[in-house]
Amino acid sequence: MDKSELVLSIAQQMLFPNIRKTPVSTSPQSANTTLIACTNADWNHMSPFFVFKGKSMNEELMTGATAGAMATMSDGQMQTC
Numbered sequence: 402m403d404k405s406e407l408v409l410s411i412a413q414q415m416l417f418p419n420i421r422k423t424p425v426s427t428s429p430q431s432a433n434t435t436l437i438a439c440t441n442a443d444w445n446h447m448s449p450f451f452v453f454k455g456k457s458m459n460e461e462l463m464t465g466a467t468a469g470a471m472a473t474m475s476d477g478q479m480q481t482c
Contacts, residue, residue, distance in 0.1 A: 405442035412438050435475075 416434040434453050440446040448469035453462050455474045463472055 406445065408442035410440055410442075414438070 414436045416436055434451055437450040437452070438446065448471060449467055451462070451466070451470065451472040452475050453459075453472060454477065456476050458472065458474050463470065466472075
């Protein structure tokens with residue numbers, strides 16, 4: 402019996418949109434972002450989930466994101482679901 406749909410792979414990747422040796426801005430565009438993605442062995446996947454640095458969500462951060470993508474903000478403190 403093939404159960405490849407039950408084999409999941411979750412990946413977490415840090416994204417660095419504006420890499421500089423010396424930070425010159427603390428805007429959301431220069432802050433590190435975490436991307437969480439999940440797919441199964443049949444290549445079916447969930448929409449991406451972004452974690453942006455900060456306390457208040459700015460909808461502009463999701464401009465150009467894949468349809469269905471979701472996001473949250475993190476102030477650097479550990480969060481539980």
